[in-house]
Amino acid sequence: MPSSIRSRPEALIGPSKLPGIGTTIFTVMSQLAAERGAINLGQGFPDFNCEPLLQQLVTQAMADGDNQYAPMAGKPALRHAVAAKIERLHGCRYDADDEITITAGATQAILTAVLALVRPGDEVIILEPAYDSYVPAILLAGGRAVRVPLDHTKGYRPDWNRVAAVITAQTRLLIINSPHNPTGSVFGDEDIRALEQIVHAHGIFLLADEVYEHIVFDQKPHRSLSASAELAARAFVISSFGKTFHCTGWKIGYCCAPSALSKEFRKVHQFNVFAVNHPMQSGIAAYLEDPAHYLELAAFYQAKRDRFIAGLAATRFRALPCPGTYFVLADYRAISEEPEAQFAHRLLMEHGVASIPVSAFYQQPFDNHVVRFCFGKREQTLDAGLERLAQA
16 A cells, blocks of 8 residues: 555545534533533533432343343333323324334434435425534435524524425425424424424425423423324434433433334334344333323423523523523623634633533524523532633
């Protein structure tokens, strides 16, 4: 092999499949926070443990021998538990055998759904600011992302007329996310009705990222696409046990879709991860027998939200409304006019608090002087972070 090629491996690799994609902002900020000993209110993971009972159930499953491959589509007991949960909450009856697949987290489910459905040249609509895994999945499938901005002046609400206006003959899929990361906005009945009209008129498919489905506040319901027969018939509905049960490191989620879509999904899934960790599936299946484990989640996180927002009131940050998720956006205009990425970096370096600039969720940086904080942390972590934020 010529030495010039050895010194330039990119000459062998050729053009990148993801030329514009670097390391995610979450990884960058978390690594910097660890290096600096900062309080990490950036990346979306709890700093507390999952319930001891759930750990015990997983440990028991390992002791019972659930240590080899689970079925490709997921352990039947878990798929049936998910089906029962969705029917209980949304009145939708998914067939546990043919329409529910257990996945290695929601990100894998999103990639798998996109690869299963999107063909080279297809267009996929996303709403910005958008979670950062959507576009790479679209690009890997050979599709093209079509971006429609959420209206930040109205609480980051979707303008469904703008969505309908960009639909073409090449539009294959619309990706939606409610409760929404990074803004915390939540769909209402009017959004579901608008989506029904769009699907009826254009026959596009949907991917619903609902990983924060159980974290909706102020006694408001979660409007799942599963609750609409018209939408569920053309949708992949994806969620995350990691987000729900404080075990993001387990990387386990699920995808619900009609049989025809699930068939295509599983074709990709079986050659992507094949099967998901067996003892975790067994433990979660048993844990789901008590609905309180997810029905009480909203109140648990609402107390943290209220504590954090009350604390922000004593700083120069201005908290924006937070109907759902465990993220809150904060306007920092009273502190600085710096661009969001620059401000977030300085906040970490000078005050020891990691946040995420919302501009990172746009293709073209859109600086609205807003950063995202994760309040899914222990009370002492939140209080310590607030103390530092008050110095900014």
